[in-house]
Amino acid sequence: MDSPPESSKLKTENSLARQGAWGVGFSYRFCVHQEVMRSAGMFDFIEIPTDDYAIASRRANSDPDESMVQAATARFPSVAHGTLLSIGTAAPPDPVHLEEVADFVARTPISEYSEHLSFTRGGEETIPGFISIPFTDLGVAAAAENIRHISNRIGLPLIVENVSYHFPIPGATMNETEFLRNVCDAADCGLLIDITNIQINAINNGYDPHQFIRDLPGDRVMHAHFCGVTEDHDGYLFDTHREPTTKEIWQLLEETLNHTDLRTVILERDEKFSPFKEILDEMWRAKEIFLKYRPAKAPTTFSPPRYAPNPDARPANTHSADLALFQNVLVSVLLDEQLGKAVAKEGETALRHTGLGADERRIIAEIPEPRRELLGRHARHVKAQKANRLATRH
Numbered sequence: 001m002d003s004p005p006e007s008s009k010l011k012t013e014n015s016l017a018r019q020g021a022w023g024v025g026f027s028y029r030f031c032v033h034q035e036v037m038r039s040a041g042m043f044d045f046i047e048i049p050t051d052d053y054a055i056a057s058r059r060a061n062s063d064p065d066e067s068m069v070q071a072a073t074a075r076f077p078s079v080a081h082g083t084l085l086s087i088g089t090a091a092p093p094d095p096v097h098l099e100e101v102a103d104f105v106a107r108t109p110i111s112e113y114s115e116h117l118s119f120t121r122g123g124e125e126t127i128p129g130f131i132s133i134p135f136t137d138l139g140v141a142a143a144a145e146n147i148r149h150i151s152n153r154i155g156l157p158l159i160v161e162n163v164s165y166h167f168p169i170p171g172a173t174m175n176e177t178e179f180l181r182n183v184c185d186a187a188d189c190g191l192l193i194d195i196t197n198i199q200i201n202a203i204n205n206g207y208d209p210h211q212f213i214r215d216l217p218g219d220r221v222m223h224a225h226f227c228g229v230t231e232d233h234d235g236y237l238f239d240t241h242r243e244p245t246t247k248e249i250w251q252l253l254e255e256t257l258n259h260t261d262l263r264t265v266i267l268e269r270d271e272k273f274s275p276f277k278e279i280l281d282e283m284w285r286a287k288e289i290f291l292k293y294r295p296a297k298a299p300t301t302f303s304p305p306r307y308a309p310n311p312d313a314r315p316a317n318t319h320s321a322d323l324a325l326f327q328n329v330l331v332s333v334l335l336d337e338q339l340g341k342a343v344a345k346e347g348e349t350a351l352r353h354t355g356l357g358a359d360e361r362r363i364i365a366e367i368p369e370p371r372r373e374l375l376g377r378h379a380r381h382v383k384a385q386k387a388n389r390l391a392t393r394h
Contacts, residue, residue: 020111020263021045021079021223022298024286026279027268028072030062035276040075042283047266048073050082050113054097054104069108079112079223079264080105081192085150086126087160088119088133090142090324098153102309105154114159114192114223115150117143117183122324122331128382129375131330132165135172135179138323144186151189155309159222160184161192164200164239167371171363176201177215190222193262195252196245200229200237209248213255221260225268226253226286242271245282250289257293265290322360329354330364334376335383344369 023044028036030052036043052062053069063069072078082101085093105113118130133139143160151158162180174182184191193216202209228243245267256262265286273279329351333340342350348361356364 020298021077022263023265023294023296024283024290025076025079025264025266026283027081027225027266027270028069028078029270029273030068032273032276032279033063033068033072035273035279036072037075039276039280042280043076045077045079045264046072047268048078048080048108048110050080050101050104051084053108054082054100056100073109078108078110079114080108080110081161082113082115084120085115085146086119086121087115087117087146087150088131088139088143089121089146090138090320090327091121093146093150094121098150101150102154102311105156106309110156112159112222113154113156114161116163117160117180118163118165119327121327123328125328125331125335127331127334127375127379129379130163130165131327131334131375132163132168133179134169134323134326135174135176137173137182138320139169140179140182140186142320142323143183147183147187147189152310157189158187159190159192160187161194161225162197163194164197164204164237166204166375167367168205169363170366171359175215177212177217181217181220184217184220189220191217191220192223192225193221193256193260194225194268195249195256196225196227196229196268197239199246199249199252200239203235203237209252210255213252214259216260218260221256221262223264223266224253224256224262225266227268240271241268244278245285250285253286253289254292257290263294263298322357325355326360326363329356329360333364334372334379337376337380340369340372340376 021044025045025047026036026043028046028048036046048069052058053066059066084097085101116130117133119133120127120130133143147158147160160183162176168176180191198209198212202212226245226249227241228245228249230238230240230243232238253265267279267282267286269279333343339350343365348358348365351361351364354361
């Protein structure tokens, strides 16, 4: 990532919250604010869920005056994590949401910002779930350009996270670890490795998670998420952020600390906070593992760079129109149940009306229909629920 000139750098603040995170942290949620503050000695830092505060409607339902998050960030060094910028979409991020994120970053004392390396938006439609970016040069170029654009706008280096996905996009020209390395090199950014996502993808898609970690660009790995998994009766794994961490994931955490430059570990939980002692027990275990490989304190005082945000920053718009059309059609197949059934029955011929080339039509048709429908059914259900809520209000 090209750094702005020295003259544009903001003076680094000396507060705890502006120091780079180190150690074992917790994914802060407003619903456990009191528990977090009472157990403050257990947390080396916290990770703030950006969307709960950047989006006004969500903020109104969680922490309207931001008094809780202000108290939390005054107590702990803090990083932030977002979900909605759709880094892998072959188009610039939604400008309205990007401004919301930039405003949040400006008013909240965080030192680093991370987002999911996936795409959730195609055209005017958004999927409530993560879709794998094609592991191709075009996928790398689209992601890298958006990473640079977002970083310029928010004034912080953007760290990207690997996601769990129901299916990789067929036709890849590189494997996932090569893709992660190439994106980080092209954008000059760091990695947040979700260890649970590695385990989920390894089991669901049939690869060795330990080898995956050993193949990562270890010098790019800065942070890690971990939590448990949800398993269905067929052994298929889901990322739900509500279960205790499994033995396999604890082992992968050790593998990650042994083979990368990882400097933080973050317990990510969205549900099942009671009894909170279970959370604290997992924090203790994570600390024990972390301290086997790292000192309790950062070897030297460091503060990640913070730059003057550039509101006029614009992407170069070099994304491939072909990739954009492909993503638009794939999102349509996921959201349109009848179109999805037609693809399952007729293959690529069902997509001749879309304007896609024959190769791109075949790639979509090659996605296993059961995996595609796992995401499609969920997406349609969530959108129907939102539509019903709107209709009820009116």
